[in-house]
Amino acid sequence: MLGIRVSFELCLCPAFRPRSFNNLTRTLGRDLHNLKYCSAMANSSGTLPVKAPITHVIFDMDGLLLDTEKFYTEVQEIILARYNKTFDWSLKAKMMGKKAIEAAKVFVEETGISDSLSAEDFLVEKEEMLRNMFPTSDLMPGASGLIKHLHAKGIPIAVATGSHRRHFELKTQRHGELFSLMHHIVLGDDPEVKQGKPSPDVFLAAARRFQGGPLDPQKILVFEDAPSGVLAAKNAGMNVVMVPDPRLDSSYHGTADQVLSSLLEFNPGYWGLPSFEN
Numbered sequence: 001m002l003g004i005r006v007s008f009e010l011c012l013c014p015a016f017r018p019r020s021f022n023n024l025t026r027t028l029g030r031d032l033h034n035l036k037y038c039s040a041m042a043n044s045s046g047t048l049p050v051k052a053p054i055t056h057v058i059f060d061m062d063g064l065l066l067d068t069e070k071f072y073t074e075v076q077e078i079i080l081a082r083y084n085k086t087f088d089w090s091l092k093a094k095m096m097g098k099k100a101i102e103a104a105k106v107f108v109e110e111t112g113i114s115d116s117l118s119a120e121d122f123l124v125e126k127e128e129m130l131r132n133m134f135p136t137s138d139l140m141p142g143a144s145g146l147i148k149h150l151h152a153k154g155i156p157i158a159v160a161t162g163s164h165r166r167h168f169e170l171k172t173q174r175h176g177e178l179f180s181l182m183h184h185i186v187l188g189d190d191p192e193v194k195q196g197k198p199s200p201d202v203f204l205a206a207a208r209r210f211q212g213g214p215l216d217p218q219k220i221l222v223f224e225d226a227p228s229g230v231l232a233a234k235n236a237g238m239n240v241v242m243v244p245d246p247r248l249d250s251s252y253h254g255t256a257d258q259v260l261s262s263l264l265e266f267n268p269g270y271w272g273l274p275s276f277e278n
């Protein structure tokens with residue numbers, strides 16, 4: 001009986017249901033998290049109530065809307081190779097989502113190269129490589145469709161990123177039309193963002209700038225890829241859908257309210273948002 005009920009709930013759960021049942025083959029950690037989460041959400045009548053009546057959505061940018069995290073990884077690998085060291089995802093997890101100088105300090109300290117390379121010099125060195133890479137940024141799968149859908153349905157949407165203005169302009173060069181659908185965009189060098197993620201500053205600033213803001217954070221849904229970003233959104237009291245890189249350790253998934261392997265899997269109706277029309 002328990003087995004039948006659990007299977008039934010798995011079929012209802014949007015984290016398992018969309019696209020194909022290949023989703024069932026995801027990592028054990030993520031599956032257990034989703035099973036716990038979705039089982040708690042399903043009620044005895046077999047319908048799946050929405051977690052919260054979401055009215056507004058905030059998107060992270062790097063690694064969530066734009067496939068830019070790979071550029072940071074590549075540059076960091078190149079620099080570390082000079083010191084006969086390798087860059088790995090445990091270090092990546094501690095850096096991603098943060099403001100540039102905060103991530104740079106983590107990089108030189110965690111790798112033990114701070115005596116040879118300061119955080120400031122690391123930023124200067126990687127800048128030239130990044131400046132050439134960022135204009136080639138591609139969208140992540142599902143980003144365009146989701147943004148256009150929410151905008152068309154009148155759901156106010158915003159971006160909250162750790163990226164500063166100069167990098168934002170380079171990364172979005174080819175995506176101006178899509179980003180123009182945002183009600184507003186809060187950047188990492190905004191005066192109201194005193195501290196980067198996992199501080200809630202950037203998400204609280206984004207919530208204040210919606211019409212009628214500040215809003216009840218429980219009515220806001222955040223999309224994030226980074227552990228620090230998920231924590232920042234939770235610290236702001238908001239709901240979070242995490243779309244992590246598959247190489248990120250699944251121990252980072254537990255803080256999010258829902259974990260998806262791609263934006264293509266997102267089911268807006270689950271959160272009380274207007275559903276896709278096929």
Ligand SMILES: O=P(O)(O)OC[C@H](O)CO
Pocket residue numbers: 060061062063072095096097098099100160161162163164226229
């Ligand atoms: O993930 P974001 O958009 O907050 O950006 C943060 C850094 O620029 C990259 O990790």
Ligand SMILES: [Mg+2]
Pocket residue numbers: 060061062063064096097224225226229
């Ligand atoms: Mg990100």
